[in-house]
Amino acid sequence: MAKIKVVIVEDLEEVVEGLSVFIQHDNTIQLMAAYRTAEAALLEIPLLSPDIVIMDINLPGMSGIECVRQLTLQKKAIQFMMFTVYENNDQVFEALKAGASGYLLKKTSPARIVEAIKDLYNGGSPMSATIARKLVEVFNHHPSGNYSAESSSLLTTRENEVLHFVSRGLSYKEIADQLNLSFHTVKQHIRNIYEKLHVQNKTEAINKAFGGSH
Amino acid sequence: MSENEKVIQLTIAAPWWQQWWFRLLAGVGTLFLVFLIIRGYYTRKLEKQKTILEKQQAIEKERTRIATDMHDDFGASLSRIKFLSEKMKLQQSHQEKLKTDLEKISKYSDEMAEKMGEIVWALNQRFDSLDDLVSFCRSYATEYMEDKNIRLQFTSGQATTIFINGEIRRNVFLVIKEALHNVVKHSGASSVLVSMHFTSQLKVIIKDNGSGINKENIRPFANGIENMKKRMEEIGGTIIFKNEHGATITMQVPLHKNIYP
Numbered sequence: 001m002a003k004i005k006v007v008i009v010e011d012l013e014e015v016v017e018g019l020s021v022f023i024q025h026d027n028t029i030q031l032m033a034a035y036r037t038a039e040a041a042l043l044e045i046p047l048l049s050p051d052i053v054i055m056d057i058n059l060p061g062m063s064g065i066e067c068v069r070q071l072t073l074q075k076k077a078i079q080f081m082m083f084t085v086y087e088n089n090d091q092v093f094e095a096l097k098a099g100a101s102g103y104l105l106k107k108t109s110p111a112r113i114v115e116a117i118k119d120l121y122n123g124g125s126p127m128s129a130t131i132a133r134k135l136v137e138v139f140n141h142h143p144s145g146n147y148s149a150e151s152s153s154l155l156t157t158r159e160n161e162v163l164h165f166v167s168r169g170l171s172y173k174e175i176a177d178q179l180n181l182s183f184h185t186v187k188q189h190i191r192n193i194y195e196k197l198h199v200q201n202k203t204e205a206i207n208k209a210f211g212g213s214h
Numbered sequence: 215m216s217e218n219e220k221v222i223q224l225t226i227a228a229p230w231w232q233q234w235w236f237r238l239l240a241g242v243g244t245l246f247l248v249f250l251i252i253r254g255y256y257t258r259k260l261e262k263q264k265t266i267l268e269k270q271q272a273i274e275k276e277r278t279r280i281a282t283d284m285h286d287d288f289g290a291s292l293s294r295i296k297f298l299s300e301k302m303k304l305q306q307s308h309q310e311k312l313k314t315d316l317e318k319i320s321k322y323s324d325e326m327a328e329k330m331g332e333i334v335w336a337l338n339q340r341f342d343s344l345d346d347l348v349s350f351c352r353s354y355a356t357e358y359m360e361d362k363n364i365r366l367q368f369t370s371g372q373a374t375t376i377f378i379n380g381e382i383r384r385n386v387f388l389v390i391k392e393a394l395h396n397v398v399k400h401s402g403a404s405s406v407l408v409s410m411h412f413t414s415q416l417k418v419i420i421k422d423n424g425s426g427i428n429k430e431n432i433r434p435f436a437n438g439i440e441n442m443k444k445r446m447e448e449i450g451g452t453i454i455f456k457n458e459h460g461a462t463i464t465m466q467v468p469l470h471k472n473i474y475p
Contacts, residue, residue, distance in 0.1 A: 012290060018297025021304055058286060085289035086331050090340075106293045107327045110300050129349035130341075168345075168370065169352030 003030040004121045007048060009041040009064060010034065010056040010083060015106070019054070022110035029117060038067035046074050051121055054104065056083045057091050065095045072099030072198075081120055087128040097138075097201045101125050101194045125191045132167035135193060138200070139163075154196055162189040274339045277380065281337040288330055296323040336384035344376040344469070347383045348410050351390050355408055358391075362398050364422075365405035371412055378416075378469055385445040386418065386467060389453070392438050393420045393463050401425055403460055416451075418465040426457035 006029055010016050016034045023031045032050050035041040038059045045053060053071070057064040068080045080100035084092055085107070092103050102120045104113060116126070127135075139155050155163065158179070165175040172190075176183045230236055299320040306312050335341055335350060348370045359366040390408065397406050401424025409419045427439070439455060442463075446453040451467035 012294050012297075014294040014298040014301075018301040021301045025304065058290070085285060085293065085327065086334065089285070106289070106296070107324050107331075110304075129353055130346070133345070133349070167349065169349035169356070169368075171356045174356075 003028055004052060004117060005030050005032050005048075005050040006117060007032050007041070007045060007050040007053045008034040008083075009036075009038060009053060009059070009067065011036050011059050012056075015056075018110070019113070022114060023117070026114045029114065038062035038064060041067055042070055045071055045078070049075065050078060052079050052081055052117055054081050054083050054117075055095075055100070057089075057095060063091075065091060065098050068095055068100050069098040079120055081117065087130065093131055093134050096131065096194065097197060099198050099201075101191070101198075123191055124187045125194050127166050127190050127193075129167055129169040132163055135163055135197065136167055138197065154200060155193065159189050159193050159196075162186060163193055166190070277337045277339060281334045284330060284337075285334050289327070292323050292327045292330070296320050296327070299323070332384070332387065336380045336387075339380070341383065342377055342379055344374050344378050344412060344416070347378055347386060350383075351387055351408070351410065354387070354391065355394060358394055358398075359406070364398065364403060367405065367407045369407070369409045369411075371410070374412060376412065376469060382449045382467060382469070385449050386416070386451075386465070389442045389445050389465060390418065390420065392442055396427075396438055397422045397424065397461075401461060412469070414468075416465075416467040416469055418467075419462065421460065421462045423460040425460075427455055427461045 006023060008016055008019055008023075008031070010019070013036075016036075020031055020034060023029050032048050033044065035044065039062055041053070041055075042062070053068075055064040055068060059067075064082065068082075071078060072080070079102070080095075082092055082095045082100045082103040084103055084105060086092075087103060087105055095103070102116070102125050104116050104126075108116065139160075161179060162175055165178060170178070172183060172186045175181070176186045179186075181189075299316045303313055303316040303320065306316070341347075341350070352368050352370070355366055355368055394406070394408075397403055397420070401422050403422035403424030406420065406422040409417075409421075411417050442453055446465060446467070449467060451465060453466075454464045456462045456464070
C-alpha cells in the first residue's frame with residue numbers, strides 16, 4: 001500500500017519536530033517536507049503534490065487560511081487539515097470555508113494525530129458543535145440560527161438532520177443511533193456537507209467577481 | 215305669595231378662573247407639563263441605558279481582546295512545551311523515571327491548555343447563548359466519558375438563543391464538570407444522565423446509579439460539594455444533592471436578570 005504523503009506548515013520549531021517524530025514513527029505515513037511560512041509552502045507544495053497538508057493558522061506573514069485558499073485553487077486533490085489550539089475559533093470556520101476538510105487540535109495526543117491523518121485520508125472529517133452551528137447559518141441564511149424544519153436547498157434532508165444533531169453537540173455515534181445510520185454513513189454525510197460548503201463558497205466568490213460586470 | 219315680593223334676577227359673572235377659556239388653558243397647560251415630565255424621565259432613562267450599554271460594550275470588547283491574546287500567545291507556548299515533551303518521551307523511552315516526568319509535563323500542559331480553552335470560551339461574548347452552553351457541556355461530557363466505561367445519556371430541550379452571560383456559563387459548566395468528575399472518581403456508577411432544560415429558568419439534573427454521596431465520610435466529596443454550592447450562589451442559583459438509587463444533583467439558575475435592558 002502506498003504511504004500517505006504528508007506536508008507540515010507550522011512556524012513553531014518544537015511543534016514541527018515533535019509532530020515529525022510521530023509521523024515518521026508510523027510506517028503508513030511519509031513526511032515529505034515541513035515549511036515554516038505560508039509563503040514558502042505556497043511555492044513548494046504544488047510541486048510536491050502531497051495527499052494531506054497539516055496547516056497551522058497563525059503563521060508569520062500570510063495566514064494558513066489564505067494559503068489554503070490559494071492552494072485549493074491550484075491543486076484539487078490535496079486535502080487540508082488545519083492545526084489549531086481551539087476548535088471554537090472563527091478562524092477554523094474560515095479555513096473550512098476556504099477549502100480545508102478537517103482540523104486537528106494541538107492538544108490532541110500524537111497517537112490520535114496520526115489516527116486523524118489516516119481518517120482524513122480515508123474520507124472522514126471532524127466537525128464540532130460550534131462549527132455545525134455556523135454551517136446551519138450559512139446554509140439556511142438565518143443569521144440568528146433558527147433551527148426550524150425549513151431545510152435548505154443545498155443540503156439533503158439527511159445532511160440537514162445530521163448537521164442539526166452535530167450543532168447540538170451530539171457525537172457521531174449518538175447521531176448514528178438516533179438516525180438509525182451506520183457510523184460510516186454519518187461520517188460520509190459530514191464530508192458531503194463540507195464539500196457543499198466549498199462549492200458554495202466558490203460559487204459565491206465567482207458571483208462576487210463577475211456579478212457586477214453585467 | 216305676597217304682592218310686595220319681587221323677583222330680582224341676578225347674574226353673577228363667573229370669576230376668571232371659572233371661565234371656559236381659563237379651564238381650557240389650564241387643561242392644556244397641565245397636559246403639557248405632564249408631557250414634559252414624562253419626556254424628561256424617559257430621556258434620562260434612555261441616557262442611563264445608553265451609558266450602561268456603552269460600558270457593557272467596552273467590557274465585551276476588552277473581554278474579547280483578552281481572550282484573543284491568551285489564545286494566540288499562551289496557546290503557542292503551550293503547544294511548544296507539549297510537543298517538546300512528547301518528542302522527548304518517545305526518544306527517551308528507555309529511561310523510566312525521565313519518561314514519567316515527561317509524561318507529567320505533557321499532561322500538565324494539556325490541562326493548562328484545556329482550562330485556558332474554557333476561560334477563552336467564557337470570555338468570548340460570541341458564545342453568550344444557552345445553546346452554546348448546552349453544546350459546550352454536551353461535547354465536554356461526551357469526550358470526558360468516552361473512555362471511562364460509564365454510559366452517558368445527555369438530554370436537552372429545544373434549541374433556544376436565550377442570552378446567558380459568560381459568568382453564568384462558566385459557573386454552570388464548571389459545576390457540571392465537577393459533578394461528572396465525582397461520578398467518575400467516587401461513585402462507581404455504570405451510567406449517568408445529564409439533562410439541561412429551560413422553562414422559566416435553567417434546570418440541570420445530573421443523576422447516576424452509583425453509591426450516592428456520603429457527605430460526612432468522604433473529604434474530597436465535601437470539598438467539591440462546597441465548591442459547587444458556592445458557584446451556584448454566585449450566580450443566584452440553587453443546588454440540591456439527593457441520594458436515591460445513586461446520586462442526583464439538581465441545579466436551578468434564573469436567567470431573566472441577564473437579558474440586556
